[in-house]
Structure formats: C-alpha cells, structure tokens
Amino acid sequence: MPTSYLVAGASRGIGLEFIRQLARQQQEEDDDVVVYGTVRNLEKAPASLTNGSSSQEAELRRVKWLQLDTNEQSQVDEAARQVDELDVLIVNAAIGGEDLDLMDTNPSLLSQYLQNNVVGPHRIILAFLDALRKGKQKKIILISSRSGSMDMQAKSQQKHGSAGPYSVTKAAINMCAIQLARELKPQGFIVNPLSPGWVSTDMGNKIVNDKAMPVEQSVGGMLNVIRSLTLEKSATFYHYDGSVVPW
C-alpha cells in the first residue's frame, strides 16, 4: 500500500520543497507514495506554471493539487472531501517574517497572525481527521519554529529569531500539538511540531541573515524526522536535524 502525504501551503518555499522531495520519492519508488499539495489559487499551482520540459516539472505533475485557503472553512471542507485516506498531514501554511515587537502590534494584526498560524492549522487538522483515521500512519506534523520555544525565548537576552506576534503563534501551535497528541493518542495518532531552522525562502529572507540554509537541506532533514516518528516520540518538538527543541 502506498503512503499518502498532504502538504497544506505548498505554493512556494518549504511547502513546495516538501512536495518536490516527496514527488521524487514517488517517481523513484514507482508510485509507492501519493502526494497531495494545497495552494490558495489552483490556477497558479506549481505544475501549471511550467511547460513540463524538465524532470522536476514532470515530478510536480504527478502531485494531486487541491485548492484551499486555511482561513476558508468551505474550501477546507471541499478539499477534505477529495481525500478519502491519508497517512501523513503536514500543516505548513503560515505568515511571518516581519520584524515586529508585540508592543507595536495592533489587535487586528495580532488577530490576523492567530487566524493564519493557529486557527487555520487547527481547522485543517479537524477537516482531515476522518481521512487520517483511515490511514496507516496517523501522523500530524505542525511546522513550527524555535521562535515559539518559551525556553529559548525566555533565556535569550536579545530577540530570538522572529519574535513578536509570530513567536506567540508558534508557541500556541506547539501547545496545540501537545493537546492533540494527548487527545488522539488512544486512536494511535502521532502529533509533532517540527522546527525547519532558518531557511532561505520568501519568509526566511525577510530577516537579513546570511546563515539561512538551503530549503533542500531543511526539508530533507524534516522528512527523515517524520519517517522516524513513533507513538513514543509523539508530542516532542524536533529540529530539522533530529535534535530535540526545548518547549
């Protein structure tokens, strides 16, 4: 039986690289992997932007693209109706990268951050639970950030990574992972937040940092972590290299 993955928020950056690496695995292992990617605008799905001339583009054409904005309940429900069975859900979509302090964040902007980075991911998870229940692996992966580590932020004398409202949402998503891991454990679910590290993407490059790593390295590491996850490792916060991040 093939293993099925769905990456929510796959139009670019880390989400698109997940799709590329999984689709490559799909090609190499002769359909042993089924890959779903979600984008906000289906007409701009990565495969349809290409002319199909390179092997990478051919890989992307094998992906099943679904349209959804994580803030739109009806789109999320419609996408979930199209997936009968799912092994691994990777919730990647988020906003961030702004260098903002909390004291300069107005309530409507904080609300926007919470909607995109906490309420949206929660909505996606609820919508795909039935498909995950039918899957063999029952893995829910929340793409988080070390910015959301209370321990690292509290011990840092200076701003640690992307602070402000973004860090609040990533701390919240970590707590969602802990609570969902506990609630869903009796059904055999594995729920983990993962930190990609500092990655060269649109978001990662908003904060000038010459140490941002190539997206291939971060996603390759996270896929190794995802494959190694077991029920005993559920509710642990992992960095892309397999080390444990303090809460």
Ligand SMILES: NC(=O)c1ccc[n+]([C@@H]2O[C@H](COP(=O)([O-])OP(=O)(O)OC[C@H]3O[C@@H](n4cnc5c(N)ncnc54)[C@H](OP(=O)(O)O)[C@@H]3O)[C@@H](O)[C@H]2O)c1
């Ligand atoms: N890059 C880093 O250094 C870094 C570090 C730590 C954690 N992270 C986390 O890694 C994940 C991916 O980041 P990235 O660097 O790849 O960011 P990115 O380049 O800005 O891409 C963000 C992705 O999320 C999608 N998205 C955002 N809001 C959405 C919504 N409401 N509905 C559907 N899709 C939505 C975007 O779609 P559109 O194209 O439609 O906007 C895009 O595909 C995020 O969770 C981020 O917090 C990144």
